[in-house]
Amino acid sequence: xxxxxxxxxxxxxxxxxxxxxxxxxxxxxxxxxxxxxxxxxxxxxxxxxxxxxxxxxxxxxxxxxxxxxxxxxxxxxxxxxxxxxxxxxxxxxxxxxxxxxxxxxxxxxxxxxxxxxxxxxxxxxxxxxxxxxxxxxxxxxxxxxxxxxxxxxxxxxxxxxxxxxxxxxxxxxxxxxxxxxxxxxxxxxxxxxxxxxxxxxxxxxxxxxxxxxxxxxxxxxxxxxxxxxxxxxxxxxxxxxxxxxxxxxxxxxxxxxxxxxxxxxxxxxxxxxxxxxxxxxxxxxxxxxxxxxxxxxxxxxxxxxxxxxxxxxxxxxxxxxxxx
Numbered sequence: 001x002x003x004x005x006x007x008x009x010x011x012x013x014x015x016x017x018x019x020x021x022x023x024x025x026x027x028x029x030x031x032x033x034x035x036x037x038x039x040x041x042x043x044x045x046x047x048x049x050x051x052x053x054x055x056x057x058x059x060x061x062x063x064x065x066x067x068x069x070x071x072x073x074x075x076x077x078x079x080x081x082x083x084x085x086x087x088x089x090x091x092x093x094x095x096x097x098x099x100x101x102x103x104x105x106x107x108x109x110x111x112x113x114x115x116x117x118x119x120x121x122x123x124x125x126x127x128x129x130x131x132x133x134x135x136x137x138x139x140x141x142x143x144x145x146x147x148x149x150x151x152x153x154x155x156x157x158x159x160x161x162x163x164x165x166x167x168x169x170x171x172x173x174x175x176x177x178x179x180x181x182x183x184x185x186x187x188x189x190x191x192x193x194x195x196x197x198x199x200x201x202x203x204x205x206x207x208x209x210x211x212x213x214x215x216x217x218x219x220x221x222x223x224x225x226x227x228x229x230x231x232x233x234x235x236x237x238x239x240x241x242x243x244x245x246x247x248x249x250x251x252x253x254x255x256x257x258x259x260x261x262x263x264x265x266x267x268x269x270x271x272x273x274x275x276x277x278x279x280x281x282x283x284x285x286x287x288x289x290x291x292x293x294x295x296x297x298x299x300x301x302x303x304x305x306x307x308x309x310x311x312x313x314x315x316x317x318x319x320x321x322x323x324x
Contacts, residue, residue, distance in 0.1 A: 020094030030058025040066040108135035125207035147187025168195030236262035
């Protein structure tokens with residue numbers, strides 16, 4: 001009986017182990033020397049519970065498991081790569097991809113750029129500047145100190161802005177802001193990995209409804225859109241009206257230039273009292289903003305490039321495609 005108990009105790013760590021292989025996605029070969037950390041996700045946040053180094057064949061073993069959701073963090077070349085481990089998911093034979101890095105963007109580009117304008121009393125305008133990076137290559141664009149994304153920050157913002165970034169398969173985390181040689185241009189330092197990366201920049205400027213607000217686009221964007229929430233009218237020269245989203249009634253405009261001058265006013269409905277411009281704070285609605293924009297991008301492409309003058313699919317289907 002004692003022998004059986006001892007055998008079972010010895011077998012437990014192996015049964016509870018998280019195992020796998022680290023693969024260098026740039027070279028296609030197993031990667032040695034990568035640090036793999038297993039974290040548990042709970043009410044207290046992210047807690048490390050085990051760590052290992054990949055061997056010469058890229059293999060690793062962590063003699064621990066998490067009861068609930070887990071997060072695997074793999075560090076290689078000064079860059080962290082993340083992999084969610086849902087409850088009940090296999091914990092053995094996991095393949096973790098890492099990539100070499102370069103200070104050059106390579107194939108990485110801003111495929112979608114969305115500016116959401118939200119009048120916010122008293123006399124303020126909250127702006128969310130959302131960038132969707134697409135990196136179809138096999139290297140990470142990482143330029144520490146200089147940053148990978150540059151964005152326009154008007155002087156009226158007082159140099160104050162917040163940035164959050166979401167790496168492919170990751171969760172939103174704060175991103176570092178970096179000053180540039182231009183007073184009205186800031187940079188975000190966040191590695192752009194293969195796949196899709198989202199960066200949200202938010203700031204507030206003084207604004208009176210009806211006045212002109214001027215801005216510019218300093219990135220090389222494939223598609224730039226200006227968005228106004230329900231109850232707020234946005235007008236300006238050089239904009240392509242792409243219509244309102246049927247669900248949220250937010251209005252989308254295409255921008256084909258690298259600068260814009262717009263005016264925001266409160267719309268008055270046909271019936272009932274005027275709409276008061278006190279929408280929910282922009283900072284708590286980032287998923288809504290992105291979902292809205294992606295849901296009607298198909299319309300934008302159709303009207304901007306003349307492929308079609310109608311929705312290529314119902315709004316719900318377009319929305320689901322955009323979330324993929």
